Amino acid sequence: MRKTNYLDGSWNFGIDPKNKGESESWYTGSIPNAISVEVPHIWQREGDQFVSYNGAAWYERQVKIENLSRHHDYYLCFGAVDYSCRVWWNGQFIGEHEGGFTPFEFNIPSTLIKDDNQLSIRVYDYEANAEIPIGKQGSWYTRVSGIWQSVKLEVRAKTFISNVFVTPNIDQDSLEISSFVTGEINESTSINFVIKGHSLRDEQWGDKESISGTLEMVETTLPIFQEANNLTHFKTILHVQDMKRWSPETPYLYEIEVTVESKGKVDSYQTTFGYRKVEQKNGRIYLNNEPIYIRGALDQAFYPDTIYAVPSVEYIQKELQAAKDMGFNLLRKHIKAELPVYLYWADRLGMLIWAEPPNYVKWTATAQKRFVKLLNEMMIRDYNHPSIIIWSIYNEEWGLEWDLEFDVEKQDHVAKLFDEVKRWDTTRLYCDNSGWTHVKTDINDHHRYFALPEQIKEWEYDLDEYVIGQRERNFVTGYQSNGEPLLISEFGMWGLPSIEKLRNYYKGKEPWWFVNQGDGTHQDDYKKPTTALVNHSKFGIREALGDLENLAVSSQKRMFRGVKSLIEEMRKRPQIAGYVVTEFTDIEWETNGWLDFMREPKEEFNRLVDFNGPICVIADISNRNLWSGESTNFDIVVVNDLAHLREVTIKWEFVDANQQPYEKLNGEIHFNMNDETYWKTEDGIYITVPAVSNSEFAQLKLVLISCGHVVASNVEEFTFTNKHAFQKLDSTVYVHHLPQEFSNQLVNHDIEVTSELEKDVIVVTDHLDGEILTHIHTGGHAIFLAEAGDHLEGNGHYPFRKLPPGESWPRASSMNYINTEWFNGVPFHPEVGWEGSELFPDYVIPFADYKKDGTKRTINMFGSPRLAEESNVLAGYFQGWLGQNGGSIVHHRDGKGSVLIITWKLINQYGKHPIATQLLNKLIMKVKGESIYEN
Template sequence: MRQTWSLDGEWRFAKDPLQIGEREAWYEKPWDEEAMKVKVPHIWQREGGDLVGYNGVAWYRREVELTDCSTQRQHYICFGAVDYRCSVWWNDEWVGEHEGGFTPFELRIPSELIRERNTVTVSVFDPKDNAEIPIGKQGSWYTRVSGIWQSVRVEERSDAHILSAAITPDTDAMELGVRIELTGGSGAPGDLKLKYTIRPHACGEADTFEASSYDGILVVPAALRSEERLEAELRVNVADMKLWSPAQPHLYEIELILIDHRTETDQYVTTFGMRKVEQKDGRIYVNGQPVYIRGALDQAFYPDTIYTAEDEAYIRREIALAKQMGFNLLRKHIKVETPEYLYWADRLGMLIWAEPPNYVKWTASARERFVAELRAMLKRDYNHPSIIIWSIYNEEWGLEWDLEFDPEKQRHVAELVDSVRAWDPTRLICDNSGWTHIKTDINDHHRYFACPDQLDEWRKDLDEFVIGDPDANFVKPYRSQGEPIIVSEFGVWGLPDVERLKMFYDGNEPWWFVNQGEETHQDDYKKPTTALQNMNKFGLDRTFGSFEQLALHSQRRMFRAVKSLVEEMRKRPAIGGYVVTEFTDIEWETNGWLDFLRQPKEGFDRLADFNGAACVFAEIAAANVWSGDTVAWDLVLTNDDLEPRSGLVRWRLAESGLTGEIAAECSGPWNRLPQALMFAVPETAAAAFERLELEWYSEGRLIARNEYELTITPRSQCVLQAGNTTPITVHRMSPAFAAKLQRQGWQIASGLQQDQVVVTDCLDKDIETFARQGGRVLFLAEKGDKLSASGPFTFRELPPGESWPRASSLNYVDPDMFRGIPLHREMGWEAGGLYPDYVLPFADYKKVGVKRTVNMFGNPGIAEAGEVIAGYFQGWLGQNGGSIVRHPLGKGTVTVVTWKLLDHYEADPIASLVLHRLIDIAMKENE
């Protein structure tokens, strides 16, 4: 019936920077045999060199041999996607053009142009000024995508043929609605018939499953005139059809055969799944069962192929890996995903949240292009059961970030939601992912916090904003209608192994080490080259040794952070799920749970501990505990599969060997066991790390495990022996703080003595003069800009609250300066409550004001002249600052400390030990 010729493979390629090709008729002149050879599908940026940054016009050409073709039938050249605008010539004659970079299109080739040997020529225009076209993040954040980037084929069809079939499942009535689009020409009404067969396609990874098939014939009631389009409706009772779900992805196919005057003339096959999606009671439901969303943002960029997976085996491995990591959903972020990927999501049972590529500039032309691409995406992907959510906008991209204040944009969003719902009533719709909502099925939030640094802020944000005030995420007068609350973006960075990346790129630095994004993504911390410059400049080499070691610690910090972020959400049943940013690293953005090469990061073999269906969490009040104290902590059990669980939780302190058991049942999705974990903290000889291990057993089978980092400290270690301390002076600080120091064994002197250390939070003129004359000062500067006097030092306040840049950050310390105190180089839970709000800025930075951003200066000389003992950086070692710096001042030294020690000293073991050691450090003779 249909005959197909693939045009994938070798084509000739040529740039046309002056856009002279059409004027000089490149489509009809012989091409130089030396013209570049490329393989289609083709993204020209993959060729490297000057093509990485090339925008404008390029040409493709190849010979096409159509063996056994019939000039009595219709022929179409079909493109999967071409970015962005293209014109097509067949045998030197123009046959059509298309605009839109993500969705398929086809052009009819006039019969008189069809020969056995043919030439096809395609010009592609991808403009540099792309603000008014749908682009997503290609060319704005990451490498641009241009060219014939999906497959091409020629199809031979009968005059009357099937264009599409949209399958609408109705699980309540167990019926299928089938809407079939026809075109071409036929005779009288009744001349056309459609024979249909519905049968099982595949289940799981490969095996066909046993199930009923259905067949019948539909008579097309109307005549079909030449080049006219006609829709035919079919309803089929499928009472025995098995439902599609992530656990059992039963996939069916429908084969449609067109019968024209009793002759079978055309065939069309598509797959689909029988399933129902809805939202109610704060949850997303699939087939009447609540689904807790454990998702990952997936932008689907690749280290060498850029925007398409290498092959279908690669896709299968990737989806299987995502499921092993505990994910049940991937949010395909501002990209129309390839059909191959969606097919395997259907086959393997991975839920998909789909989202069209955004434009940037709010104009009528941009909106028209966007809606056209959105409509084409919905039409192409309608039959994929894996897709359960359509987003329309993401974070007001294209709405110029003033949706709250612009009634025209509000009307536009509301009307577009209504249009999408009319086009597809079977799925949930998110109007504007992450930010202010108008009309939506999901109240989703994008919230970036760094943990443990901002643990208290994260908890407060969840309780008071995300859960506590659902209307706050809507444009007034719109209000929440009880939609499921999903945190659909959050995450923390973890730097990759650069040597591994270089090996992948044949020993070379990747092209994207020079950030390929536009101007707003040229901050120092978004540039991999910054790391190469700053590793030694600010003393990071002394703390970490090498960049590879630093990256390892960065990944450990990332694991610790995302674990705590996820656990806090899962402890709150009012939240219906989450989507972490993100599945994999992409070029310079390194917040993936896998690196760009799809390799797990350090510790990420333990993802199921907190990202699986069944989990056990401990509500640990403080990670630093004193020997001899009794602790009583809650346990929280999650049970997303809703299987009744009955059993026990076994716990163990790994270093001391203390163990116990707790009865644990969970018949629903969630259960809290108040103060179930109770024990007396064992004695230790000295402060040390400890690890709490949890194992949840149900009916004798291990179903979940988890572990937590603790420190245990004997109180005696924090009390100094009488007579073993040098007197210190406490300058202009509260008597209560001086009393704490005395209780811990310090001798408090009066006056400024050169052989003593001055401890102060006020670096006034007297103390500055004291230091310049040779004195030693411990400057507890945790209040930063709020200090009454700070001498020659200035401070940068780290972004408080929700902050994407801060989520890329890392606080570090050189533990060799604190021997005997359990501290990680990448500061961890042992520093809980001590993380600084301010740092000494080594790099220029931006302070966000009410009306405008203020550019502020850093001072790299602070690091170069001093000794950086602890510090802070963002991303690729940019935005550096110091949180403990021993700095020369005149003949003396000032040890500047921004860790929050004052309120935690004496109560917190690590704060006490650190402050004591800092006094010792300050006492060091000037070097």
């Protein structure tokens, strides 16, 4: 049996910025100016100069060996060191390694082993890292350097087991067990195994019975071993008819111990495995021959203190349980080689894993070789984890320089590598290029970022016409879809965290990453937390959203509303096989996590399971802003991932903002699911909106009941408005350059419209020509309906910025906000929710410089912060950390008068849309008020 001496703990550490330590033989003595650190160690954790340091650094410690044996070999084993290292034992060089994510080991010559030993390690992390696998550390977030996983010294027999692979085949009721042995093999060498139950979730589990047997030597190796020098392969195929299958619901985990005995010395190797099968067919992913719908989250596994290293086993357990409580059944470990201990607990607690190797950046032969080697090492290391059901090869062409669609050489590389990894491990699914153009793949996945509610129509169109309707468009020319499962494997929205909580967590200080630690591609203003500290008092943000803590609450409510709708639209479409939301937790400046960086839930996220659980009840709503007396109907969709629902009842009711039910606005729907996974009513709910006093928020509450138990619930947002309760306006309006239908609607709503441009009238126009500008300069007031933005012929020198249309990662970080106090009486959320549907602006007045994508190049455009200083911003827009600012309702003093510019879509909605009607009425009512000039 192996004896193990764990070397984690206190080490001496020092940086070597002149790279002179080796020439000065630091490995024979002590490290100059060393500090004491705890290994596993990431030197960026030390703060100050270490955060941005790259280059050489040294680690050193003493290793005491008790009961020294000359009949065994000593192996120095590393979990991972980033990036390269050279190792000395008692002043003698024993080996070097390149690669920052996978384990390696050195056999220490017996002549160097003493009772007391010195271990010295030189680590080098390269500043120029485009040709090495790095993932997102150092490119998006804080860099990772050092001995960041555990170190141990193992005492082994001369003949020992290097690895064990267990391959289940549930269709044949069998297991293939392969073991690879290092060292001398002779006729007396025997290889035996014992299998027994290991665990079920967090409880130990074991049948009284165990399975034992013998492995036989074979001449062949496994395809996953690119190099199997000095390894002898032993193998058996075992019949296991009654073995329990591993699944997220019942994660039965088995353990196997393989023992080799040679020349009287014994070595053993233990690992765990699960008995399960993964495949794709009929547009679905199947687990154990049953379809499974993927409800996943992207998990980049960065931590607020320990960066890349998980703080503790308890931390892992809590995190995985939180994911399950939120309804997830899969985590996509995004371009990071996850820690083996994390994968073990994913196996044990029943969380599916989508694994993915860290990317390189520059397309060179050297980079490709390093990448393929890393991928192979990860797949060898993680072969026995049943939780891993999918491997990505590339993500979004990172390393392929973003031209896979046009580069045949890269297409050939991806196709061949896909075939190769399928040969290495036949038990899993593979995605060739996650999210972007595919060549060969088991998963036809997409990365699609939209901001809802603003882009609801675009999101629906994208799903129906592109993702579902044109599967082949997601493949390069010459390759085609073969009916692979459709997944949206990235999407999501931002919800800013509490800065106060962050400061408290970091003991009253702002964390180092408030200064963005990413490379030059991530230095936009909205990606910098410091921007929020500067801009919070500008652009009407504080007036609309309150202090930074209230702003965070509004941002998180917007995020909840948005991801709820994004997911519900996918779940309404049974052609989609699952999704992976971006993302599980916040990471430094990127705040689209469902948990914040400290792993605490965000606002309203106790309701995530409503739409992210295995059973969901969803209302298919086309219009959420209704007039009293208006009748409408909508369908109800029930999604059932557990496939055990039969007789069910949906109870529904409408309640007001105080949770008081509306009279006669309730009902029940009874039906039989017959264990189907998808069910949709036709005109399931029909209502006539009751009379309300003015205009108010309302909610539809849905409850799904089966066998007397509530199995799902949901809440949907509405507004109800009394068309006849509008306050009559004293102002007279002059309509200029607008359709007659618009004037008619004003008249229909008791607004006096004149054909004479007189001093006291309020101009409503989409065209600021000379006549109107003169009226303003001499003391008149105008409401400028500027929804057409850049297409306006008369813009009065006001600039406009078109917001990113369609799929847009930056826009998914954005928020439209409004000063609800100024629009008192109109049902608005500060972060503008579904009450803004059909009205959200396509343009804003830019207050910050921005970039516009042209056909041949990106164009730098200029914002006008001075205009914001001269005006009262009543509604606006920002991205991320309050950057890329713009105004959508801006009252600007001009001469002796004023212009109230609004880019919301009101021209065709006034009189028809309850909120549009109230919004313009409020502007007409207050445009002359002196209070509007106050900032």
